[in-house]
Amino acid sequence: MDAIETVLAMLLAVVASAYLVRLLPVGVPLPLVQIGLGFWIAAFSTHGIALDPEFFFLLFLPPLLFLDGWRIPKTGLLRDKTVILELALGLVIFTVIGAGLLIHLLIPAMPMPVAFALAAIVSPTDPIAVSAIAARTPIPKRLMHILEGESLLNDASGLVCFRFAVLAATTGAFSLASATLSFVWLVVGGISMGVTVTAGITWIQRWLTSHFGEPPGSPILVNLLMPFGAYLAAEHVHASGILAAVAAGIAMSYVELSGHAHAATRIQRSAVWDTVQFSLNGVMFVLLGEQLPHILKGARASLEDVGHVNSWWLVLYAFAISFGLMALRFIWVWATLRLTLYKKSRMGEEMERPHWRLLLAMSLAGVRGAITLAGVMTLPLLLPDGREFPARDLTIFLASAVILISLVAASIGLPRLLHGMEFPDEPHEQQEEDRAREVAANAAIAAIERAQIDLMSTSTEPDLYPQAAGRVIALYRHRLVEHAEHDEGRRFRKMDNAEKDLRMAALAAERKAIYNLARHGHISDEISRKLVREVDLSEARFR
Template identity: 75%
Template sequence: MDSIEVVLIMLLAVVASAYIRRVLPRAIPLPLVQIALGALIAAKSSHGVDLEPDLFFLVFLPPLLFLDGWRIPKSGLLRDKGTILELALGLVVFTVVGAGFLIHWLIPAMPLPVAFALAAIVSPTDPIAVSSIASSAPIPKRLMHILEGESLLNDASGLVCFRFAVAAAMTGAFSLQTATLTFIWLVIAGLAAGVGLTLVVTWAQRWLVRHFGEPPGSPILVNLLIPFGAYLVAERLHASGILAAVAAGITMSYVELSGHAHANTRIQRSAVWDTVQFSLNGVMFVLLGEQLPDIFLLAGTSLEESGHVNRWWLVAYAFAITFGLLVLRMAWVWASLRLTIFKQKVRHRPRHKINPRLLLATTLAGARGTITLAGVLTLPLALPDGSPFPARALTIFLACSVILISLLVASIGLPRLLAGMTFPAEPEEQQEEDIARRAAANAAITAIEKTQIALMESDACIDPEVYPQAAARVIAFYEHKLKEVDPDTEQAWRKTDYAEKELRLAALAAERRTVFDLARHDHISDEISRKLVREIDLMEARYR
């Protein structure tokens, strides 16, 4: 019963955080409010939550990473794949090596493998923290897509580096060849598990629906279970469950373009996933805040492990490591931009100058989060010979301190850094949306004309004069859409007689098919198609 009460209290804290956030200054991100509420719960509770890292990974990460992979714009992901891979792979390795030696130099009492383990677990950025902080700062869309793609993919590389650093600390040996081969297997098998399971499940679901119909709620429940299945299959294969969940989400975004799901199912599924995302995101940060008091109690043990007596040394170490991570990130991003400019020069393309404010914004946006917390808590308690794992308490304390400092620095620095900056709207997105709206409206007009003739010739036709009038009214609306390309005109729709309802439903079905077809052939992005299909689904639900 106590566990149920704790869960309910944390969910209430998540709800409260959303309202508290609205009365606080805009610069304070939601994760910080939730962390504070979690710390308050810990202070008022007589018992804490025993956080099981393996259970934490299974319950929280698969659905959230699946949803991020599903909803991240794939056109931007593919367009900037080189930059994203540089950040998700190259920057992680660069951070592990650079920060590892820095930590060992700062704290000689911490063995080098443990220093590398700490550097590895603080190297991945957190997608939830990045999105939350970005909501209060005018970050350009393209940069936001790069940051989201980086945070989705760098978890696997960071955790792999962490695993091998811990193994080196446990055994005293490290094999670069073994690490490389293992990393390749983790990536390939993880991606294959996510893609394969998603395709098999969706194929089986379609076969069942085609032969037995669609039970209410069943497709949504299956959709919720896919990320957990992908994660568990990958873990059984000793691959990356995190990458499997991301790959399953990305695959689901392409499966969605087939248009097989019913309109009501899409609407309900979207609402369910929004609720799941809000709840799990919030509970993760509340849990982080709830764990902080116990973690800070480790400060006494951490002092002994660091070889100092003054507690201010721990604060100095935390800020020094965070600053070192920022310097390493800035150096890598600057070098990457210089390489891009050099390539543009070689190819005789227009060159862009490096904007110092955007460079610093990209550096500050690399906030750490719950993946770092869950990963560092998996540190073994003892070595194979039974002796305590070296500097375990100190490593956990410093990792959690880096999470808090990086969140504070990003939430305070980004809005002030980007204040007053204006970024031009991306013309490609507006152009894609206009193309899709015009194509869908033309397809709808054609469908109305065909459906009008079919209804007038059918045996169920009672008054043939009704259909031309209704068709003219519906076609007038679509002609207005062609002239204005204004989504606000949807508010002018109203319920009419049976004839107009049938014509509208036929038009909406034609619109949806056209939008899906444009997205399948890469004429518009999946983000635009999703936006338009949701509008169409909502209108169809209204008339049905």
């Protein structure tokens, strides 16, 4: 099987994993299935895929970080900013120092900078892996927002620490003053480049659209290229491409609020990005499984270099580092919670003490995944003097093992920890949604009334518009009544759900009838596609 066939097999494995995970017992996370399929591909492949670290980093990280920044809930990010910053910055530094010392203590022959590089690359958490577990395990919505915000920022902080550790390993020198200045430039330059690239591309795109129109598919392609542009621009000025991609995504979320994109573009763009995210995350885990035999072989060779012959030492190292990371995370979460409670009590504020099971769940939810894998694969093959990078294969193996162990621990532990717990509702979110629907419906009714007058004055059949306006306004009136207060509001919501069920049945019958007409040649394929798209958009709205 040549390289192209291997890549196609990996993409097919990503597709197959989505179906296999539905057949397996509840609790088996999707990334584990993808890793297993990758290992199976390696068993039947004549040769593996030789990875270029820089190419791997550029291909996978910018779009994933960009999308994380774009889709992260900004309200939750700002509301819990203190907790998120404590986890994304303080916990990362605490983990790098604690885990780095632990790794060097376990493996004295591993150079200290390499130990800190391994600690840095396993410090970021992965929201995609947690989401895969959360799909089958009830996790409080606010806790998920905190985990998402943490992963968004600790990707950048962990990878920046990783970059400094690798630099120290390759050059043999480390200056705190120089590192501090470099860190400041990496942060400021990276964020500035990300925002600038997004703003510049958006302005150019709007100018071109206003003067020449919008070619089909062009805005989506530009949007896909944006994270790569931000990343490369930042790297060109020696700033952090990682932070540039994140900042570009956050800036894009604010650009989206301007509402300049066409509705069809937004729908298609969302579908394209969902596919890109699913494909890139899936390929990364399949690739991890495909690389495991080679990684394991290299790790055994590195094990001999550090003075051990028995391969079981690899298992011992992997579990020791994994449980060390969980312990460090638990200590940090417990300590910061105690500090927060103390500050609140000093200020005279009451704060509900979280259940101990939530603290353990927070520790287990620190699942490592795509970012750790992408980062560790970028370790240089050679030092500047031509020698092999010390313990490279062992480092990659241990990072891969931490990913596997954290996934298994979370998939087994989280359902058991959170089983039977009752989580408080988020009433403010429902209130915000109801308020937004009410304001939007009133704006729509006012616009319909104005448009009715304008259209009646220019139309040759003005009598049509009062009746048409009445029908459209009735839909919005129903929406206003639907979100009334207290018991009446709940009753109308139940009625609305019943109406949705009936509409879904009607849309399915409508689509079936259209396809039946097309199959028998009563309408053309073009007309059938147009009508089915209208039905699909209606169904998407009700789903």
